[in-house]
Amino acid sequence: MPPSPSPPCILPLLFLFTIFTLPLIHTTFANNHHYVSKTPVYEPEPEPELMQYGPEGVQVPSNLVFENQYIQRAYIALQAWKRAMLSDPMNFTVNWVGSDVCSYNGIFCAPLPVSTYHHSARVVASVDLNHADIAGYLPDELGLLSELAVFHINSNRFCGTVPQTFSSLKLLYELDISNNRFVGKFPPVLLSLPSLKFLDIRFNEFEGPIPSAVFDKPLDALFVNNNRFKNGIPSNLGKSPVSVLVMANNELGGCIPSSIGYMGNTLNEIILLNDNLTGCLPEEIGMLKHVTVFDVSFNKLSGPLPASIGGMKAVEQLDVAHNRFTGEIPKTVCSLTNLQNFTYSFNYFTGQPPTCAPKVANGSDNCFAAKTDQRSKAECSSTMAHPVNCNSFGCTRTKPPVYTPRPAHKPPVYSPTPAHKPPVYSPTPAHKPPVYTPTPTHKPPLYTPTPTVSPTPASPSGMSSKGFYSPPPPSSYPSLVPPPPGWGMSSQSKYHSPPPPYVYNSPPPPPSHDESSKTYPESPPPPPSEDESSKGFPASPPPPIRRHVSPRPPRLTPGTYIYSSPPPPIYPNY
Structure with missing residues (x-):
């Protein structure tokens, strides 16, 4: 019987099986019994939980600690704003990191x-x-800064519009967004800010009409110059209690409302240069008794310079140049004892220039016969030099009882009878004895002849030959009186505000080649017109040409708050 074959060697197979299965057994054992390998394993630490807020998607790490809820909301608002900044070449917001928002650049807490x-x-x-x-825009999250009192971002490159969420800034006192690139109509949300006193939106691209509601607000300073506003100055201008009003370099057109006279108790500066204004200067400008700067140059104003201008007793800078004024300069200008600079060049004034010239006066390019630096005979005989009918411009007072000081004169003019009725209509009892029976009084001592030859006694002063008392004519009324109460203005002309004090810079008037000696600062000049471009009037670039110097500040009472609004930056080689 043949021998059976020997079984194959299984030892090598068992060895290989052991090598491959032991690691698997080790891993399974470690997982089931929470075995920790001695080899260190480096795993990233878990990130803290994030809470996301607002349209900008600001994420607040849960490990941040804030001192109160107001600071936490401010963190969300400022981080959203930082995300909305597209360019920060000076790294101004480089430290806007962490929960201590009061240490951020440009952020101040109180x-x-x-x-x-x-x-x-x-x-x-x-x-x-x-x-x-x-460069960037204003995000909606800025409305979380509900306790904000001052918001200054002038001379940047912010664009877009002012967000509607600003309506929650109930404590906002000063708003300065000037010299940026904002567009659209006058921001309506600004009209809903109850504490606002200082508003500066100049040097932007706002357009459309200036809302009349802005003159109903209790503002103290309003700067809307160098925009694209149109549709004239609202007729309720006089309701505004502002001390400084600058509306220059717009395309307003239309007339200066006669209600301007009601600003006499508060207004210190008004600058309306290069606004395409027409019509005549209203007589009511003489009621601006506290105005120190009055500038209506570079417009299309016509007619005479009102004699009531003598009522502007505090005026120091008076500029009516580059208009179409005619007639003689009123002598009342000589009663302005504080006047330092009177510019009336490039008009059609005739007669003689004022002899009481202030420190600086410029009357060139008019029609004064005795001077050499005047317009040509052809210009002075043109239609522009002819007198105009101010009523033809449609600027007449549509509501005399509201917009004129006439109500103050109405009682003595229209109803003098009650005061004079007794002496006018029934004077006989008081004067009858001396008029009709003079004999008993004079016959014994003076006249012995019959009473028929006695002379009729002279009638008392103010009596007619028939014995009736004739009241004297009413005394002449002053041409201007203070406005009647009302108009929504408070009895105080100034508003008290928290320290520290500021100093504002008003946009200056445009330059002129004849006016280099003026102390009044300069502002970007308007574009040349067809009839004046040949006079050397330069074209106006959108931004300012050079740093401006503020005019002399108005004389204000102690405790008056003077606002700060830095001028736009200088653009080199521009």
């Missing part, structure tokens, strides 16, 4: 007033990004 909020938690009270050259 405690809440205990009397109002019953606690003194710190809040973001002021934002000042002036001259940071930041």
